[in-house]
Amino acid sequence: RTQYQEKPVTVLLDCGYSVPPRFWQLGLDVETLDGIWISHFHADHAFGVPPLLVRFWEERRKKDLYFLGQKGIESFVLKCLDLAYPNFLPRLEFSLRFVEVEP
Incomplete structure (x- = not known):
């Protein structure tokens, strides 16, 4: 038997x-946020991600961070991060x- 316990998440x-x-x-607290849902790929909806990730790194965040969004969310977020802070991704702890989610 497997027990499942729901816990609140912050997105x-x-x-x-x-x-x-x-x-x-x-x-x-930098560990508060569990995920970020990007509704669509426009700057005013996503260009805060790179500085947020840098600050999470500065504050020594350890918990994985989830990104939810339309098809291509991974490529979009990684391109934004690399454009803002080239070669920064490997520094994240x-x-x-x-x-990927659909409406």
């Missing part, structure tokens, strides 16, 4: 430019996980 809906400074202004 951010989109991560535009203003999200990283607001995240820190609120004083949230946590894994980025990607889940």
Whole structure:
């Protein structure tokens, strides 16, 4: 018999430019966020991801971070990160996980 226990998760809906400074202004712990849902691939919905990831690295986040979005979410997020901070991904001490979802 397998027991299953539900636990709450915290998912951010989109991560535009203003999200990283607001995240820190609120004083949230870097381990609080379980995932980021990118609704569509426009800058105002996703270009806050690279600075958010850098800050998570600076704060020594260890917990994996999930990205949910349409087909191509992994490629999109990794391209954004590499454009903003080339060759930064290997420095992360946590894994980025990607889940493609359909409406």
